[in-house]
Amino acid sequence: MASTPDTAAETVPPARPRSTWLRRLRITAWCLVVVLVVVASAAGLFVTWTVRNSFPTTDGELAVPGLRAPVEVLRDQYGVPQVYADNPHDLFLAQGYTHAQDRFWEMDVRRHITAGRLSELFGADQVTVDATVRTMGWRRVAEQEYGMLSASTREHLQAYADGVNAYLAEHSGSELSVEYAVLGVITPGYVPEQWTPVDSVAWLKAMAWDLSGTVTYQTRRAMLSASLPADTVARLFPEYDYSRWEPSVPAASDATVPQGAGRAEKAAFTAALDNAADAASSLDGVLGPRGQGIGSNAWVVSGKLTKSGKPLLANDPHLGPAMPSIWYQMGLHCRSVGQECPFDVSGFTFSGMPGVVIGHNRHVSWGLTNLDPAVTDLYLERVTGSTYEYDGVQKPLETRQEVIKVAGAQPRTITVRSTGHGPLLSDVVDRLKNAGAQGRVPGVEAGEHAVAIKWTALQPARTLDAVFQLALARDWTSFREAASLFAAPAQNMLYADREGHIGYQVPGLIPVRKQGDGRFPVPGWTSATEWAGYLPFEQLPSALDPAGGYFVNANNAVTDPSYPHLITKDWGDGNRSQRITDLIKQGGKLDAAAMQRIQLDTRNANAANLTPHLLRVPVEGDTAKARDLLRGWDFTQPADSAAAAYFNAVWRNLLQLMFVDKLTNGAPKVDVDGGGQWFEVVRDLLNRPDDDFWHNAKRALTGRDAVLRAAMDDANAELRDRLGADPAAWRWGDLHQLTVRNQTLGTGPAPVQWLLNREPGGVAGGPATVNATGWNAKKTYQVNWVPSMRMVVDWADLDASRWVNLTGASGHAFDDHYDDQLPLWQRGETTAWPFSRDAVTAAARQHLTLKPA
Template identity: 85%
Template sequence: MTDAVPQARPRSKWPRRLRVTAWCLVVLLVVVASAAGLVVTWTVRHSFPTTDGELAVPGLQAPVEVLRDQYGVPQVYADNSHDLFLAQGYTHAQDRFWEMDIRRHITAGRLAELFGESQVATDSTVRTMGWRRVAEQEYGMLSASTRDYLQAYADGVNAYLAEHTGSKLSAEYAILGLLTPGYTPEKWTPVDSVAWLKAMAWDLSSTITSQSRHAMLSASLPADTVARLFPEYDFSRWEPSVRADPNATVPQSAGRDEKADIAAAVTDVADAASSLDAVLGPRGKGIGSNAWVVSGKLTASGKPLLANDPHLGPQMPSIWYQMGLHCRSIGKDCPFDVSGFTFSGMPGVIIGHNRDISWGLTNLDPAVVDLYLERVSDGTYEYDGARRPLETRQEVIEVAGGEPRTITVRSTGHGPLMSDVMDRLKSVGTQGREPGVEPGEYAVALKWTALQPSRTVDAVFGLATAHDWNSFREAASLFAAPSQNMLYADRAGHIGFQVPGVIPIRKQGDGRFPVPGWTSASEWSGYIPFEKLPSALDPASGYFVNANNAVTDPSYPYLLTKDWGDGNRSQRITDLIKQGGKLDAAAMQRIQLDTRNGNAANLTPYLLKSTVEGDTAKAQDLLRGWDYTQPADSAPAAYFNAVWRNLLQLMFLDKLTNAAPKVDVDGGGQWFEVVRSLLERPDDDFWHNSGRGVNGRDAMLSTAMNDANKELRERLGDDPAAWKWGDLHQLTVQNKTLGTGPAPIQWLLNRGPDGVAGGPATVNATGWNAKKTYDVNWVPSMRMVVDLADPDASRWINLTGASGHAFADHYDDQLPLWRRGETTAWPFSRQAVEAAAKQHLTLKPA
């Protein structure tokens, strides 16, 4: 046996010294990468707060306990109100200070101090409206007890800040240090807390968007065409939330033909406003909420159940923070025993329950904004034939990495001139805007109830301590802005519905069009008295439902809005309540997760009658026998929504883009109704697309089906049965500031994408914009079901988690549950809280 001959290794073409150098570089890179990983890990974990054991906190008068469950949700126990809210501020700062700091910079118009030139437009918009200035005025109006709570809260935040700086506060500060070296957060103040309600009022208002749409389309399309694009609310199909007095006299609004030479000016205002939307998330008619309450006669327990899921733009961390605030002994000095969803940066509970009552909120979106076209010249504006001086003030915007920017804010008696926000908007035109109007310089002023100081923060604490319907309404009477629908239940068995808010009474107009500012004929004559706002207790039906549908029927004697959301969600919830037998908490959750698409039920029969061939016919077969539900794994839902998107592009986008480029054909509930009404008019002009050579409804539907089939085969493969709605309908939960940066930072701070169920105008409302992509742009930001028979049996879920610290255990631990439609236990009694507690932190006076 011969020995094997060793094979010679091929000689490297690199010289030996170069090979050694290369290997050294490789080893060095590995070491650097490992070190970098360790640095990143240390930086991220460095900010994780202490949540077990004991901590000394300056300002406390007695020890406070903070018990956290397996999801890190804190329940706070104190002997007095001062300590309770000081501990709430400390706890919020532990988990969410970066978010709090960003929020106060938003509301003060100071984002450019952190992020530079890119945020000057946003800051200019906020400074022009003067959110911080209004909040400062509001603070002085609040009750002495509320001011004490706000100060205690601020003291708690500042106690945490005193011992935590830079990356020890949050990993985001380490990243920010690379962009804006030397930044150190200022101390928290009570006004920082008050101001956040202005951002929420903005986020929940669609009026600027709506008035802009009306003005732009009216400028270039016939009146009957515009009417078809904005159909009236169909009271014959959808129940209102509250029935009004059938004998009431309904005043008729005078209205005006606001033709559109004003469109350009209003479009400029909408452009300025959009810079703020980029920070706060999507805003408009499509965004809303679900809430309903059922009385004991409809429940298995004989006691009420209340469900709520507000719809907002997704963000990391979630806008909500779950928390319980408990006085160990309830009395005058400490009247709180409440649990629910809070805003980090604000004391109190916004939505939730106490030991006696529960409440939920949906967006009313009333007509509380008017855009006034003003005749401005030489520092004055015209009003009833006279010239009045503009009010002016200077605002200096500090810019990280750049020179400060000074803007001049001008205001008329109606409000700030929003058309001054950007340099290019300083003069919106020199042409006469209406027949008989002389040429001159024009501007657009914003009149908005949220810019009038109010006592809404007092209402937050009043709700927390309310014990019956009367005390609940007393608290609600202080809730000025944002105007909401409030649903109520108590342990005595009552259910109620109350609209609060400051809502104007107009001399003319209905809030859908801009109005002339040069005449007193367009003024507000007052506000709807609280006792006249829609309110009802214990209806014969045994339920109240609101999903941004009409609150009242047409007999209600005051104008709330002419621009209600559609009634698809509310009617579906109502139908499921009626069909549900004796309801329990699990049944309420099933309703929250319902994904039936009412639009599909209307349109699909027409699609099945359409003539298509080949591959499209195989896709069409997906719709046969479909139940119109939209789970994430649904092939029919994927195809239907692709057909819907392509149909909207064929019908509207070309026509409306030419008429008004900024009009957003988003495909939500409004467009469900537009298309539904056109289905019975097969030769309507909207069924014609000259560019594609399509004429008539049937041809249009067939073309949309072909286009959708082609799109999905390219995106999802050639087998229609394997298509999944969730492969198109993806949710990414993004940090709204740094989460838009380089890929490594996105990986650190953002979560997703993941496929989700639902769609716009389904009960499980996960919105998407048909003009853009199928990606999710608004969601149920939380879900809750309160069981008044046993509060400890209530259920809740947050979109993300309690923590704002990336890679902390509770940063996103609720997101998978939320996505699957699951909820977690919501302990309330001390016994239940202790049983669920995984961590026990005692805060002691320093």
């Protein structure tokens, strides 16, 4: 058989040169790169389109259903709107429309907070928050309040809701805000509901809670008292030092403040109180830090102290930082001010609520600080099954079911139980529903115990009426009439008017207790601990035109001990208020710029007190070099201060050595945050060099000087590790950083954080300084509360007044006005605050006309 050719061998191609393969590999790689670039570009374009899709129309004309006549919205270079209308209906409808344009996501989240419905948006992590709010019944109270409001207020609320809903009718999903695109991944298919007037009313409950510290004070004291001697607890909660700090208003009488025990049988209820505290603190994650440290500065000076001979009023409320800021600047103007359309007011508003909260009209101006009165009591209740004991009788608990819808999960049903004092806050966390069953109180049998909360903000009232009446006030008399409607949160109100008067007024519901002083929980099984009513408005602290020519409040005591009624025993320390007072007295004739300089003052009274002790304790080596930063230091804390960096590190480490282990390791939880309370605690202990708090067993430290030396050593080691070996190069701002986060989605995946948050930056100040930028010494130097805005009202020329917001007008990420005021705020600068029509028109950069559809 003849052989056949090897056809397979003949068809094998010759080997290609290596350069050919490399060339093709490069071509393939470049093609892949091109594809990736195209995909990335498309993704980038999509992201850009999604972000910009929500930017509102702020120039030209828009047709808006419900309007009766055209409305103008003029915006300045920072996007701050001034609204002009012919009637109140159109004015507040346009306010609702404008708020929705810039901040609807924020508004939507706020109403979910106050209704206990965050879980519908964000899933099971928010169930405890929702259960806490549902248990207290914020929305239920707001519904009752709406029915109590005046007819005109209800009309304004409805007009505002109509404006919000007009915007919702034309926008949905990412058109409303980019957060809805992100939310679509978590909760597909979510569609915002129509806005209602009650949505607006309910936000006042969140603000009242955010500004209330009584629950924190009561639980801290009671839990500490269960394991520490009474005198030790007293040293941790020092009495207000009236000898060092001036009150806000003059003495009222020669009577004495009523005293009360209010500590009965607290030891048995530590677990139940711990449970109630956990429930209460669950809200801090969405509303920011609460209670001690959260406050404000406000002061007003009469013409006798000013260059112009006219009053000046300054205000900067301290709240948790948020993106966007909690405030929204706005002017609300009737084109022709008269009986038919009486509004001409400008200031700081809350998105989601009509009216102006802080600001001025053409006649009067006002600022607010937190009074933080004792308006809450925790009642320790003896519960047996479905009943509770009261004056020897078993009374039935009131119960209701609340269904909490949860995104991505089954609904949760909770049973809310209430006594005559209020809802059982200790029911919110299941693990301690039977707290107190150990029966550790002598004479009290084992059984179920619970903690009920009684709080003035759960008493329906007409606070929103006060908001509109303040806008219409013309003098001190009408201002006080408006303030008398302000129930919760109770505030200090600073006042100045066109005629040259200055004033101070406390409004709000302040309970009169039969027993106790609001410092400790009280037994709920006896009528002896009930509230006997509320202080009449006429008996609340009030003063007009003081001889000294100024009023100052920075959460300090508003009266001296001669005032005959109990407001609180837990005043904030007087360091800020006294510093402001001193600067006013030293400032000569003041103008708006001088008021702003006072707002930015960073002198640390704690450093002035502690530094001399640090300088006399022998230290060696690198610590000595670090401590030399404190020699000649003026105790101010600008962001570039090396001395401030070292001192605050010493302070943080000192608190760790003195308190943190003693008060948190095997003992009740106490937040040693290092604020004004701790300034006073350590100030007293410095005169007790052998006190037990100057002993640290873990480090074998005995005595004050040994602990001070160890704190300086630890601070030096910490900063050398964090900031480098050269103490002269240390900077307070490198430690004390502010990151402004979106309160809801700003802690999510890194791309979302990049989209919604703003990068950290070093800031000046600290707790209990006038420029109050708080930080928690138990945790970190990071800023956790700030002056949320700053303003100065100048009655020599209202158009010369100044203001600044923490972030910006817009709630839309990457909008020009999302964070354009943040750099100004960080530098301590402000912007023009035009009020007259001529000044507003001159400042306008955008002009939008809203026309009836």
